[in-house]
Amino acid sequence: MTLVEARGVGRTVELPDGRPLTILSGVDLTVAEGDRVSIVGRSGSGKSTLLNLLGLLDAPTEGALAFLGHDVRRIGSGARDRLRGREVGFVFQQFNLLPGRTALENVQTPLLYSGGMEFWRRERIARDMLERVGLGERLTTKPERLSGGEQQRVAIARALVRKPRLILADEPTGALDLETGAEVMALIEAVAAETGAALVTITHDPAIAARSSRHFLLRGGRLEAADAAAEASADEGAVGIDPAEAAA
């Protein structure tokens, strides 16, 4: 099932002096359930801007973006927020956990905005999720007393506790050492596989990008399909386009 379909999507913002700045343009991308997509690109190429569009945090200023068949530019911000809360899980480089709140409280937070059984059973659900990510013994520990890898596990549990169909990971291993980063990626992938969720990962790390099955490069606000080898050398500017991917 198609989750997100972008056709000719762009985003232009107005600078303080009134001039327009086009950050993204002509982006075509389809993400279906179970997909593993990586996006690499230099700093400032528009990666976070694209992730914010895919994750319904912003709306495009040009082109068509459909999320589960809903035209993102036509639905209201309330409906967009509900869709995002229900269907999108974000994992960021800097974990973004609530300080002073236990791991269990952090993971319960998204469930406070859900209804019915999810709301009433939120403590049990959050507890199960923390056990799933290997932190069953740290339920009442606060983030400041957890290691970076453990904090990211809490963040993963929080992002995935509502079983979103789309997981957006923005440099998820950027603050972790290589080994911990690989473990964290494997965990995200495993939990995504259990629910059939799609995973879109933004990364500077070719090894992390290579774990995906579809590879893209953002350059100057334009998205190009790229094979894994091209990604590895993207920083040197030696980019090859895989025609099969480009046509997909």
Ligand SMILES: Nc1ncnc2c1ncn2[C@@H]1O[C@H](COP(=O)(O)OP(=O)(O)OP(=O)(O)O)[C@@H](O)[C@H]1O
């Ligand atoms: N609201 C905004 N107003 C003005 N400029 C913006 C705005 N949002 C993004 N930009 C600019 O657009 C460009 C792309 O930003 P974006 O954050 O998407 O890049 P990125 O590829 O995620 O970069 P990084 O890897 O450094 O996080 C940057 O030059 C940024 O300064």
